[in-house]
Amino acid sequence: MKKGGVIFDFNGTLFWDSEHQEKSWDEYLAAHNILLTKEQKKEYIHGRNGxxxxxxxFKRELSDEEVHNYSEEKEVLYRNECLKHKMVLAPGALDLLNYLKANNIPMAIATASGKSNVDFFIDKFNLLDYFAEDHIVYNDGTVKGKPNPDLFDRAIERLGVDKAGSIIFEDSHSGIQAALNCKVGHVVIVNSTNSDYSSFELPIITHFDAFDRGVLKF
Structure with missing residues (x-):
């Protein structure tokens, strides 16, 4: 077993898309006459699975078909919003990915996004240049969403690395809690939205160049 690996959340971490998410969610909620406060959106939406x-x-249990249809309705809005803008990875992300690849450091993505969005990201960002397809772990309906650690646990299992030596990059509060619940060696917060993370005693970066790569010498 390799000593450790690097696991990235995607939305808001590798891809700073929070404005696109907010706009598409607002449009979606308005279409369904659902009113949420900013705090409720942070608690109920960001980082959780669909x-x-x-x-x-919707305040009720939904069938798998309903979940798929409601989710895809929202994600079509989101992808259309993304396409209105230049889509680039987060500041410093490509340099770090190239460094990890050149040094044969195992890496994975663990995202609450569904398959349609993951396919979209793979195409737009050429993610398979860096990540094996099996190492892009997403919400396929078989794992609990964040703050449960299941997505990160699955990513670590697929990488075949030691949990205690691994690093997780996250941005959402529920995702950070999931990373802590996973009990990896290091959790790094990516602050892409100038958010308040005072409840966590963790390193915070606003550019991947600020990440201390010395931590990678497992």
Whole structure:
């Protein structure tokens, strides 16, 4: 078993898309006459998987077909919003990915996004140049969403690395809690939205160049 690996959340971490997410969610909620405060959106939506979020929003248990249809309705809005803008990875992300690849450091993505969005990201960012397809772990409906650590646990299992020696990059509060629940060696917060992370005693970066690569010498 390799000593450790690097696991990235995607939305808001490798891809700073928070404005696109907010706009598409606002449009979606308005279409369904659902009113949420900023705090409720942070708690109910960001970082969680689709089924959990939708059952909270619609206040009932949903069938798999309903979850798929409601989710895809929202994600079409999101992808259309993304396409209105230049899509680039987060500041310093490509340099770090190239460094990890050149040094044969195992890396994975663990995202609450569904398959349609993951396919979209793979195409737009050429993610398979850096990540094996099996190492892009997403919400396929079989794992609990964040703040449960299941997505990160699955990523670490697929990489075949030691959990205690691994690093997770996250941005959402529920995702950070999931990373802590995973009990990896290091959790790094990526602050892409000038958010308040005072409840966590963790390193915070606003550019991947600020990450201390000395931590990677497992």
């Amino acid at each position: 089924k959990d979020t939708l059952e909270i929003l």
